[in-house]
Amino acid sequence: MRLPFSLVLVLLSYDSVLAATHQKRTYSTHDYYVLEHIPHAGASLAEIASQLGVQVVERAGELANAWVVRVPKEDASLQKRGGDLVLDTLEALRRRASSPLLARSAESNHARRVVSSVKYLSRQELRQRVKRAPPSIRPGDENKPNGTLAAAVVDRLGIQDPLFPQQWHLVNEEYPQHMMNVTALWEMGITGQGIVTALVDDGLDYNSDDLADNFYAPGSYNYNDHEDLPTPKLFDDHHGTRCAGQIAAVKNNVCGMGVAYGSKVAGIRILSGPISDIDEAAALNYNYQNTSIFSCSWGPPDDGKSMEAPNYLIQRAMLNGIQSGRGGKGSVFVFASGNGAVYGDQCNFDGYTNSIYSITVAAIDYKGLHPIYSESCAANLVVAYSSGSGNHIVTTDVGKNACANTHGGTSAAAPNAAGVYALALSVRPDLNWRDMQHLTVRTAQVVNAEDPDWDKTAVGRPFSYKYGYGALNGVEFVTAAQKWKSVKPQTWVEMPAVQIANGTSNFVGEMKGGDLIVPGGLQSKITVTKDDLAKENFEALEHITVRVWISHTKRGDVEVEITSPNGIKSVLAARRRGDFAKTGYPGWRFMSVKHWDENPIGDWTIRVSDVGTEGHSGHFLGWSLSLFGSTVDPTIVKTYELSLLDTLLPPLVQETPTTSDPTSTKSHPKPTDHLPGDHGTAEGEASKPAFDNGDGKGDADVAQPTSTAVAPSATASMTPTPDEGWFTGMSNLVSDRKWFFGAAGLVLLFGLGVGIFFWRRAVRRRRAAYSTLPGGDDLAMRSLPGDAPRTKELYDAFGEPSDDEDADEETGLRPGRPQDRSPGGLGFHSGFLDDEDIHSPRSASPAPQRAYRDEPEEEEKRTRERASPSGSGGSGDGSWEHASQTR
Ligand SMILES: *[C@@H]1O[C@H](CO)[C@@H](O)[C@H](O)[C@H]1NC(C)=O
Numbered sequence: 112m113r114l115p116f117s118l119v120l121v122l123l124s125y126d127s128v129l130a131a132t133h134q135k136r137t138y139s140t141h142d143y144y145v146l147e148h149i150p151h152a153g154a155s156l157a158e159i160a161s162q163l164g165v166q167v168v169e170r171a172g173e174l175a176n177a178w179v180v181r182v183p184k185e186d187a188s189l190q191k192r193g194g195d196l197v198l199d200t201l202e203a204l205r206r207r208a209s210s211p212l213l214a215r216s217a218e219s220n221h222a223r224r225v226v227s228s229v230k231y232l233s234r235q236e237l238r239q240r241v242k243r244a245p246p247s248i249r250p251g252d253e254n255k256p257n258g259t260l261a262a263a264v265v266d267r268l269g270i271q272d273p274l275f276p277q278q279w280h281l282v283n284e285e286y287p288q289h290m291m292n293v294t295a296l297w298e299m300g301i302t303g304q305g306i307v308t309a310l311v312d313d314g315l316d317y318n319s320d321d322l323a324d325n326f327y328a329p330g331s332y333n334y335n336d337h338e339d340l341p342t343p344k345l346f347d348d349h350h351g352t353r354c355a356g357q358i359a360a361v362k363n364n365v366c367g368m369g370v371a372y373g374s375k376v377a378g379i380r381i382l383s384g385p386i387s388d389i390d391e392a393a394a395l396n397y398n399y400q401n402t403s404i405f406s407c408s409w410g411p412p413d414d415g416k417s418m419e420a421p422n423y424l425i426q427r428a429m430l431n432g433i434q435s436g437r438g439g440k441g442s443v444f445v446f447a448s449g450n451g452a453v454y455g456d457q458c459n460f461d462g463y464t465n466s467i468y469s470i471t472v473a474a475i476d477y478k479g480l481h482p483i484y485s486e487s488c489a490a491n492l493v494v495a496y497s498s499g500s501g502n503h504i505v506t507t508d509v510g511k512n513a514c515a516n517t518h519g520g521t522s523a524a525a526p527n528a529a530g531v532y533a534l535a536l537s538v539r540p541d542l543n544w545r546d547m548q549h550l551t552v553r554t555a556q557v558v559n560a561e562d563p564d565w566d567k568t569a570v571g572r573p574f575s576y577k578y579g580y581g582a583l584n585g586v587e588f589v590t591a592a593q594k595w596k597s598v599k600p601q602t603w604v605e606m607p608a609v610q611i612a613n614g615t616s617n618f619v620g621e622m623k624g625g626d627l628i629v630p631g632g633l634q635s636k637i638t639v640t641k642d643d644l645a646k647e648n649f650e651a652l653e654h655i656t657v658r659v660w661i662s663h664t665k666r667g668d669v670e671v672e673i674t675s676p677n678g679i680k681s682v683l684a685a686r687r688r689g690d691f692a693k694t695g696y697p698g699w700r701f702m703s704v705k706h707w708d709e710n711p712i713g714d715w716t717i718r719v720s721d722v723g724t725e726g727h728s729g730h731f732l733g734w735s736l737s738l739f740g741s742t743v744d745p746t747i748v749k750t751y752e753l754s755l756l757d758t759l760l761p762p763l764v765q766e767t768p769t770t771s772d773p774t775s776t777k778s779h780p781k782p783t784d785h786l787p788g789d790h791g792t793a794e795g796e797a798s799k800p801a802f803d804n805g806d807g808k809g810d811a812d813v814a815q816p817t818s819t820a821v822a823p824s825a826t827a828s829m830t831p832t833p834d835e836g837w838f839t840g841m842s843n844l845v846s847d848r849k850w851f852f853g854a855a856g857l858v859l860l861f862g863l864g865v866g867i868f869f870w871r872r873a874v875r876r877r878r879a880a881y882s883t884l885p886g887g888d889d890l891a892m893r894s895l896p897g898d899a900p901r902t903k904e905l906y907d908a909f910g911e912p913s914d915d916e917d918a919d920e921e922t923g924l925r926p927g928r929p930q931d932r933s934p935g936g937l938g939f940h941s942g943f944l945d946d947e948d949i950h951s952p953r954s955a956s957p958a959p960q961r962a963y964r965d966e967p968e969e970e971e972k973r974t975r976e977r978a979s980p981s982g983s984g985g986s987g988d989g990s991w992e993h994a995s996q997t998r
Pocket residue numbers: 255256257262265271273276
């Protein structure tokens with residue numbers, strides 16, 4: 112079976128340390144899972160493993176308390192019926208834990224301990240991170256004459272690399288103002304010594320004469336074959352090697368030189384075959400104490416219709432990277448912005464590039480123009496040089512002495528930036544991940560000052576969706592880094608979500624209510640006060656994120672922008688003509704760096720509009736705003752934690768901050784060197800705004816909403832109104848149950864996870880019932896927020912009622928009735944299984960601890976018989992993990 116399920120569970124204690132080895136996976140004979148254990152919640156890892164019948168393989172990457180476990184492959188007949196032995200066993204335990212009939216029994220207690228010690232359990236599916244064939248590109252001019260500028264550098268540094276003169280990104284004879292500007296740093300002896308950059312890619316040819324001396328084996332690993340060396344093996348495994356050459360090609364007599372030719376490069380191979388989510392997560396944390404920079408030139412499809420974010424495990428890895436990598440200074444994640452601009456794609460529809468934890472790098476070409484492929488968005492921080500207007504990047508290739516002269520795309524822009532960051536870290540290894548972003552914002556250079564896409568930020572910096580803060584400049588960046596005083600720790604303010612016209616969204620992304628999007632759009636305000644900032648020890652603004660709930664029959668028609676208290680506008684979503692998804696934005700999170708250093712106090716106004724295509728419409732259901740920045744008092748340090756609940760509307764758990772964004776299907780990252788066509792030869796431009804969004808500039812056939820036609824009902828009802836009653840009630844509940852809390856949120860997650868699992872299973876069996884979902888089951892499933900819960904189930908999870916309630920497990924689930932909740936049920940989320948064929952579990956009152964039996968009853972251990980999934984095969988089942996949200 113194919114369902115990668117996420118079961119989210121809860122808490123307790125145990126510390127078992129297996130060596131962080133990397134075992135070869137044997138997917139042909141075993142099924143693999145990732146289990147997140149909650150230490151101090153009662154059951155040890157060994158106990159859980161034995162109860163679930165799994166074998167603990169190793170730690171899951173660098174993620175705390177996460178373990179890779181496996182079982183011998185189930186027999187095929189069970190799988191065909193949609194069963195999963197491990198998940199079913201856990202569910203059986205969960206039911207036992209919450210069965211009122213067994214409420215005070217030992218077995219119930221025992222089950223409860225085990226169940227509540229598991230926070231998350233998900234089956235790992237092998238998935239191909241599809242690597243596309245490289246574009247066929249006309250070779251560049253190989254015989255450009257040596258120019259005088261290059262010759263001078265060659266002389267001064269004694270350079271013998273034969274292709275150095277062709278490396279225009281290092282010394283640009285024709286357009287000397289357009290280059291990475293690093294040779295002056297080399298002359299100062301700054302070449303990146305001591306810094307390691309990992310190329311998370313399709314391999315790295317460490318046998319190349321141009322890379323061997325700078326290859327860092329301890330930071331390298333091959334997740335495709337589970338072996339130590341990242342050997343390129345497929346005919347088109349040249350992408351990672353080329354990117355590595357840009358960073359650290361050795362100064363010798365082979366090809367050209369790297370931007371930081373004195374630094375080291377590691378290869379982490381993930382793109383050349385199917386890997387699981389946990390392997391991608393582990394890759395992003397591989398050797399992350401000694402490796403400083405992770406250069407990632409891949410992402411979700413750049414097709415102008417995908418909207419995908421990394422899933423829970425991968426988000427955890429990125430968060431872990433910035434929190435714990437490099438001795439706590441944080442891994443520097445550099446992501447290519449994407450090559451889909453010709454398809455109208457934007458980097459705010461990609462959860463990797465719009466993460467606040469990544470530095471998003473777009474491209475400009477050797478003339479300084481914007482190449483047709485390079486994606487724009489408010490999350491673009493900077494541009495670096497790459498192919499376009501007929502010139503490509505010259506670098507090392509796979510082979511002993513092979514060079515490449517057709518490299519390009521934003522794939523090649525990211526490593527050029529990574530090289531500059533390596534230079535800076537070699538002189539200031541103490542700088543943290545946010546320092547790198549600050550320095551980038553402050554030192555980037557305006558290019559094409561006449562380009563109408565430039566706008567001024569509130570503090571007077573030029574910003575553009577195409578160029579971010581401008582072109583990364585080695586000399587400017589590194590000299591500023593030398594003097595830089597490290598920023599104070601990060602803090603954040605999460606404003607309560609605004610719910611519009613009773614708009615709701617459950618954990619599978621079904622949205623109801625909201626205001627109809629009228630011509631001219633809808634506006635809503637969130638007011639940030641001085642107190643809001645003071646409470647969170649907040650000093651200076653860096654990133655903002657905006658989560659939106661918008662239903663629409665054609666997602667690509669929706670335009671979203673936010674205007675700051677100082678009148679600075681960030682376009683978050685511009686029209687995407689090719690995006691016909693009917694699933695809207697169920698809690699999708701956008702990001703903008705355009706408000707960096709702005710005073711955030713006052714009204715933030717969002718405007719949601721559409722282009723008014725005949726026959727298409729949508730509703731605006733709600734939104735939330737988060738501000739990230741530096742602390743006033745640096746001694747107060749908060750630690751960000753992921754939540755799985757944040758795509759719910761109205762939100763339920765406020766005390767769990769989050770970066771989680773499971774709004775869309777799991778993506779299949781791929782290198783971004785695949786371009787629609789001959790990306791390197793097309794002439795760039797510098798005369799068009801990236802987006803029009805109602806400005807009247809640009810695209811004439813886009814409807815121009817008039818901003819005066821604001822729907823009155825929208826403005827009127829849209830002040831943040833946290834549901835005080837609910838939260839008050841909840842906290843009472845929680846404080847009444849101290850034994851349980853610490854855990855309440857997690858218990859929820861557990862319950863929700865189980866809910867999702869069984870809900871999805873049920874859905875497969877009664878697809879017809881979901882025909883009311885927009886676009887049909889298939890589509891709806893694909894857009895499900897991966898790990899978020901359904902509202903109704905969540906309510907049920909809070910407690911059940913009690914023993915006098917109908918305890919018949921065979922009855923269907925009762926609708927959630929929060930007002931009926933009894934704290935007694937808190938223990939083990941009960942019934943969030945809204946699903947006919949799942950017995951509605953009942954939660955029991957916390958039972959006195961007593962002895963328990965170890966062995967679950969045999970029939971419970973073995974899974975229940977299940978109706979077989981409907982014949983629709985692939986779509987209903989794994990779709991939300993497997994499928995890209997594209998159509
Ligand atoms: C460029 O000049 C250097 C040094 O003058 C020389 O070694 C190299 O062969 C020249 N390269 C080309 C392509 O002419």
